Amino acid sequence: MIFLDNQFEEIKKSHKGAYVLSHDGRERKITKRSSRDYNGEIIILKNNLGKVSLTPEHLIFAIKVPKHYNFLRTKNKQKLIPAWYHAEELQKGDMALYPIPQEIKEISSVKINIAKPKWDFKSKDIPCQIFLNDDFLRLSGYFLAEGSIQDKPCKTFIVFTLNIAEKEIVEDIKIMSEVLFGLEVKIREKQAHKTVEVFLYSARLARFFRNLFGEGAAHKRLPAFFMHLDPKKQRSLIFGLWKGDGYVNLNRIGPRAGYATISYQLAQQIKLLLLRQKIALSFYEEKAKSVKGVNHKKAYRIHIGQRDSLKKLCRILEIKYFPKSYEAIKLWFDKNYFYTAITGKKRLNYHGKVYNLEVGKAHSFISDAFCLHNCGDILKVYIKVKNNKISEIKFETLGCGAAIATSSMITELARGKTLEEAGKISREDIANELGGLPPVKMHCSNLAADALRKAIEDYKKRIKK
Known part of the structure; x- marks a missing residue:
């Protein structure tokens, strides 16, 4: 991939x-x-x-x-x-x-470009644009983690399904829905399943969310402009995502945090969001399985265990974490x-x-x-010819040390030779002059010899014109 x-x-x-x-x-x-x-x-x-x-x-x-x-x-x-x-x-x-x-591309707002159907007499009017503030980014995180779209004739809405103990998130969704969209939520508890459902009844908003974040749990993803926001702004998005589908366990031996989703694209995007926060992570694919008669789909898991990275995540999630020991740093970041x-x-x-x-x-x-x-090593050779002899030769290369060495050597071997003599320089000649090359590097000498021959061919074509 x-x-x-x-x-x-x-x-x-x-x-x-x-x-x-x-x-x-x-x-x-x-x-x-x-x-x-x-x-x-x-x-x-x-x-x-x-x-x-x-x-x-x-x-x-x-x-x-x-x-x-x-x-x-x-x-x-x-x-x-x-x-x-x-x-x-x-x-x-x-x-x-x-x-x-x-790359950072600041966008202050996004238009809700979903027209209200002429037969829709129930949906309340909502703003024509939404500001990309902390509230909307946090709500977006909640939706990606716990939300879904129900789209049926005359009955299209957003629903968040949460654990019954997640009362703070329920209240947060309620307040943000009123502030952002002027919509009142409907809340329904299911004691038997220990869940609570939060409903947002707006067909336009539901279809806007579907366009923005994908349809179905396995196809959820972040829009490109979310990925280009300032990393500081993206913390609110991470907060909503992690509060919804993530966990932090600071009581186990070796504290760690984790996130799971069945959307491959969303998991990869969360990985990039975390790297922008300088949070080290491990990424795993968990195969589909059946546990106690319950079928589980293939999932993608992110684990965070490095102490400093866990501290950064806890700051974003507003969780107090005071590590008691120091650990050896095996993974690290620079700028x-x-x-x-x-x-x-x-x-x-x-x-x-x-x-x-x-x-x-x-x-x-x-x-x-x-x-x-891209495409292994890249080499360009430039020659200047006088009286059928190569008077000047330069190279431009992008590759490993052996590629640079063979590129330099071809210029030494070819300078002063006739075009015919230079065209006969082989990869063995180059390798021998360098005192030999390991087998895996022999293609570098081949590249140098081929590049010189191409330069000679190009010169001959040009003088014929």
């Missing part, structure tokens, strides 16, 4: 012109999508956010952690410099970098990234399509767990 136009989709659904989230935390446009048949080994890497399947040469933004006791300490790992590494090179214990979304350890690596044989993207400017995109380079 990759981030694609504000939701996570299979890479095969990507297309030119769509937007992905790049390693710089910005949304960038796909300039090209390619696919090819592949028959060989793929690598599956796993971390706290999920897993990714990719070819051995695909590049991942990461830190290679030396196998030395000094680097058991996080403070020493934090001194290491991130780079693009081939999946083949990475091992359990190396650190993957995941970008924190950076732009979440650093999480690679926890597993597997190899599988695969036969089928593999896909690559070319992304403008940043040349990268994210999956649901890792930050990936």
